[in-house]
Amino acid sequence: MDVHFEKEKIREAVRKELKEQSEKLKRRKSDLILGKLRRRSEFKKSMVLMFYIAAPDEVDTKPLLLEALREGREVVVPFIDRNTDSLIPVQIRDPETDLRPGSYGILEPKRDVICSFDLNRLDLVLVPGIAFDRWGHRLGRGKGYYDRFLKTLPPHVKSFGLAFDFQIFKLVPTNDFDASVDRVITNR
Incomplete structure (x- = not known):
């Protein structure tokens, strides 16, 4: 099996579904997913959370991110450093003033709020993806x-x-470079 070819087939199929999903349905499914996440004990006890800032076709985390800030939890979001080709966790306090549109059109931390963050302080990381399977294997957008x-x-x-229900596959092809998540939460 050509893992690269299989991954691209899945990406293509999911992108088609994402494009065809109405905004109203995406909102409803996102709300269901966030509701399930809120009820998880791991989420309830987490005081330092890393959220992703959703692309237009991803599960929208913004309502829960704002809720976490209102509750006094610490919120961290990713900054993609193109120079080092790495994801840097950055703590934010106010999305309105701490974020700006990034190179992919997704909000990211402004340069003046970026400072080192101790990963040991994190409790829970929320991860986007194109596809997942029941073992937590994940297929991202291909940048790693x-x-x-x-x-x-x-x-x-x-x-x-x-992930949305149609992003769950029986098996996601992986290689040595791929990392899994501990759990996947969907609208089903």
Whole structure:
């Protein structure tokens, strides 16, 4: 089996589904996913959370990110450093003032709020993806940012993938570079 070819087939199929999903349905499914996440004990007890800032076709994490900030939890979001080809976790306090549009059109931390963050402080990392399977294998967009980042997490830090129902496959092809998540939460 050609893993690269299989991954591209899955990406193509999921991108088609994502494009065809209405905004209303995406919102409803995102709300269901966030509701399930809220009820998880790992989420309830987490005081330092890493959220991704959703692309237009991803599960929208913004309502829960804002809720976490209002509750006094610490919120961390990714910054993609093109110079080092790495994902850098950055703590934010106010999305309105701490974020700006990045090179992929997705909000990311402004340069003046970027400072080192101790990964040992994290409790839970929320991870986007194109596809997942029931074992937590993940297929991203192909750049490897989350794969490299997830492999650096201390053992106590949990990682949850968030996905729409059609993003769950019986088996996601993987290679040595791919990292898995601890759990996947969907609208089903």
